[in-house]
Amino acid sequence: MIDTSAPLLSVRNLKKSFPIKKGVFGRQVGAVQAVNDVSFDVAPGETLGIVGESGGGKTTAGRAILRLIEPTSGSIKFEGRDVCALDTRGLRAIRREMQIIFQDPVSSLNPRMTIGAIIREGLIIHKLAQGAAADARVKQLLEEVGLRKEYATRYPHEFSGGQRQRIGVARALSVEPKLIICDEPVSALDVSVQAQVINLLQDLQRERNLTYMFIAHDLSVVEHIANRVAVMYLGKIVELATSEDLYREPLMPYTQALLSAVPVADPAARKERIILQGDVPSPANPPSGCVFHPRCHHPAKDEACSRIVPPLEEKAPGHLAACIKQPPTIVSWEQQQQAGGVRPPERYLPIAAVH
Template identity: 60%
Template sequence: MIEPLLKVNNLKKYFPIRKGVLGREHGSVKAVDDVSFYVNEGETLGIVGESGCGKSTTGRMIMRLLDPTEGSIEFEGKDLAKLSNAEMRNARREIQMVFQDPYASLNPRHSIRKILEEPLIVHGLGDAKERSRRVNELLEIVGLSSYHAKRYPHQFSGGQRQRVGIARALMTNPKLIIADEPVSALDVSIQAQVLNLMQDLQKDLKLTYIFIAHDLGVVRHISDRVGVMYLGKMVELAESEQLYNNPLHPYAKGLLSAVPVPDPDFKREQILLTGDIPSPSNPPTGCTFHTRCPFKTDICKTVVPKLVEVEKGHSVACHLYDEQFNNDI
């Protein structure tokens, strides 16, 4: 059996809440709370959820832009959570990130050539001539031209800037790219171009993606498997078509029922999720979704459901599908 490229086990990230003159800790924000998943080489794992569910924090921990509170992040057999800063810098040759805002992630004082050469300089790859050739090559690959290298970020459109961001992520020939809402700041027509570019690059360069987004339509278009997060936890994980055709978790059902369908004759039952998302600094006991769930039972208020596989390749964290619970009642 082939081992996954990336395995995330029991990952947690708690941000301390400090109060008073002495800054004493008075609790914590549970941004990511016991999340586990794997990513196979060459596939795209989509991670979806409402704002504040912890999906971007998860991506940043895999890159070690944030240090995890607990858990392991195994990439090609190495636990990234235990690497020193110098070792992690070397590991980032194989793992790169595409950020949400292409303008904020590019230094406005640097030319595109300088921005793209920087990863090669940091990792000591090639001489000046080879770096210049690599910049020109990557600009052509992402649909720009070599003469664009002299320009600055403000001289590009949003879609072009995101292409530059993708080119920068590809400079060191990575195996895994974490795309954190890479098209949410772009117009719909440009979104399709960037998504198609990412899919073409995946085939040509044998890339593996973690694609983080809140747009379920975009995620369906690009992902092989999809994980749904709610309040720091993974509540459902399945193959893309399996999840979209047969969502099991009430939260996933609610999200999918709100996705518009381009067919005026298509009718679907709308599941309204009442109430607001609870605060991650004071999450509900038991199942964190029980305060908004139309199907909750007494056990949902006290017992935390585990993410269990209920059918081949389809896992859900819900007491409605917990065989042990169902056998007891």
């Protein structure tokens, strides 16, 4: 049930930079642009996947939306309310509606609290239930995430990674949020357990009409659960499309490379592997122009790519990508030539329609 009339979450020009300090006196010598001018909407009931390599700014973006990290600039609107302008009280109120599930099932649960106390905490903070009513609610939540209600009196170290992640889900659900930011919730789990947790998240979404922002570095995981997918690279969104379009016809060379690395469960399927050269450049010193150009394999790559910052623009209906070499583009060929371009834009789809 995706309602596209009004977005639940609307992020515009979000930026977050971390200062790099050196020396005894903490002199600022530079800044890491962890999230650099990111804009997107999330519709109610939708799942927006966010993918990219480590260091791409996915986690920072998720936490900045919850204001667990203060954004440097940009606007975040949740149901029309400006999240950045909220005071402590307003922030507490809105956190009831936005929750987060963490990647690390070990450090995300307080080892000194029972499972019951962990799940109860949200109920108490927001005065949703007390005493026996809270106990009953905790048991109900435990059963809802597929755990036994007797587990309420146990401690986190008694559980496996998958079970701990379910506890984290129950904790997030306790305050009945509308939006849950899932920050790589299955990356630390075994593959078989990953599927269980993803199925649980999907079931809960259907039952409660939840909206997800699903952060992952694994495209095959996101393909399963997301309606739309944003690909992030060095703090920027480089491609944003429905998962169907993205997996069928990835336009941004970075997405193509990521997708070519996804294993296909069909031994007969032959596909080209795009091996990315080198590591992700340091976000403290990102490449000029298109941040991906040093690792790009697009045959039309030229000087212009290192000079012109590619706008995130619509290449096909509802399919946004940031690449001046994938037509159509608003950066004209003349402009590219002026910037040293020698190869005209040309559609390049090395792995299209494999999926």
